[in-house]
Amino acid sequence: MAEVGNGVHGPGTVYLNGEFVPYSEAKVPAEDRGYLFGDGIYEVVRFYAGQPFGWEEHMDRWERSAAGIRLELPWRREDLLQIARELQRRNGLESAPLADFYLQATRGAAPRSHAFPAGVRPSLFALLREGQAHPEAERQEGVAVITVPDERWGRCDLKTLNLLPNVLAKQRAKDAGAYEALLVRSGGYVSEGSSSNVFAIIHGAVVTPPLQNILPGITRLTVLNIARRLRLPVYERPLTVGEILRAESAFLTGTTTEILPIRTLDGEAVGEGRRSPVLDQLQKEFAQVTGAGGGDTLCRTERI
Numbered sequence: 001m002a003e004v005g006n007g008v009h010g011p012g013t014v015y016l017n018g019e020f021v022p023y024s025e026a027k028v029p030a031e032d033r034g035y036l037f038g039d040g041i042y043e044v045v046r047f048y049a050g051q052p053f054g055w056e057e058h059m060d061r062w063e064r065s066a067a068g069i070r071l072e073l074p075w076r077r078e079d080l081l082q083i084a085r086e087l088q089r090r091n092g093l094e095s096a097p098l099a100d101f102y103l104q105a106t107r108g109a110a111p112r113s114h115a116f117p118a119g120v121r122p123s124l125f126a127l128l129r130e131g132q133a134h135p136e137a138e139r140q141e142g143v144a145v146i147t148v149p150d151e152r153w154g155r156c157d158l159k160t161l162n163l164l165p166n167v168l169a170k171q172r173a174k175d176a177g178a179y180e181a182l183l184v185r186s187g188g189y190v191s192e193g194s195s196s197n198v199f200a201i202i203h204g205a206v207v208t209p210p211l212q213n214i215l216p217g218i219t220r221l222t223v224l225n226i227a228r229r230l231r232l233p234v235y236e237r238p239l240t241v242g243e244i245l246r247a248e249s250a251f252l253t254g255t256t257t258e259i260l261p262i263r264t265l266d267g268e269a270v271g272e273g274r275r276s277p278v279l280d281q282l283q284k285e286f287a288q289v290t291g292a293g294g295g296d297t298l299c300r301t302e303r304i
């Protein structure tokens with residue numbers, strides 16, 4: 001499969017506005033509002049051994065994001081799943097251990113004008129790409145993160161295409177040789193990562209910032225459900241940079257990130273370099289619920 005940039009290959013076939021086309025032929029009009037204004041939403045769903053994990057939860061959030069930007073979706077969940085299935089088939093990924101489904105809707109293409117255009121059909125783009133597991137060393141020992149100010153807008157609960165502050169934060173992390181940037185609000189409170197949620201293990205309890213202007217991550221929800229099922233103490237409460245540094249362990253969560261320990265924060269070791277046994281338990285259970293067979297019942301116990 002051809003390289004498409006950034007050292008990434010394929011996918012061979014993608015979906016764009018009703019058609020399955022070769023990746024190189026998927027073109028959107030120059031005045032698509034996603035391109036001009038970031039006027040759209042997206043989702044990323046991971047398929048484990050061919051089965052989507054947390055499909056309904058992702059679709060709940062997709063529909064909430066659409067409602068949040070007043071975008072009427074002409075597609076039903078079943079239509080979207082069918083597109084994903086067809087992409088699996090056409091790209092030979094029906095039983096791939098990991099495959100990541102990217103779904104994006106914009107308010108469509110119209111002559112540039114800020115207010116919504118009348119009578120324009122939203123645009124839909126989807127692709128399915130083989131997923132990459134994080135190297136085992138990273139999953140065990142963790143990654144470096146830095147802190148940057150959280151400069152985003154007031155609707156970070158919506159998964160919109162407006163990701164410029166996230167992009168700038170991630171680039172700062174990359175420039176610093178780190179994996180992720182934690183976004184920090186006034187008072188030293190951490191909201192989330194540029195593309196992940198954040199947790200700390202404090203005195204054996206699982207602590208994560210509350211759903212106040214952060215993305216309600218599906219992996220975050222899964223981890224909370226696992227922790228509750230394991231009868232671990234769970235707190236959704238404000239979390240400071242200092243608490244993360246002093247925590248027994250801290251970690252990031254995300255659909256493609258899964259559960260990734262934080263090794264250092266701004267160059268300082270988190271948890272004196274030791275792993276909390278709670279982190280081991282959560283990673284082990286997470287692998288179980290996402291594992292082949294698509295046993296995502298835990299994720300269903302509590303919706304966003």
Ligand SMILES: Cc1ncc(COP(=O)(O)O)c(C=O)c1O
Pocket residue numbers: 044166192193194195196197215216217218219220253254255256
């Ligand atoms: C800002 C932000 N927070 C959190 C997450 C994690 O969400 P999920 O677990 O649903 O992938 C993401 C995922 O991309 C994100 O972009």
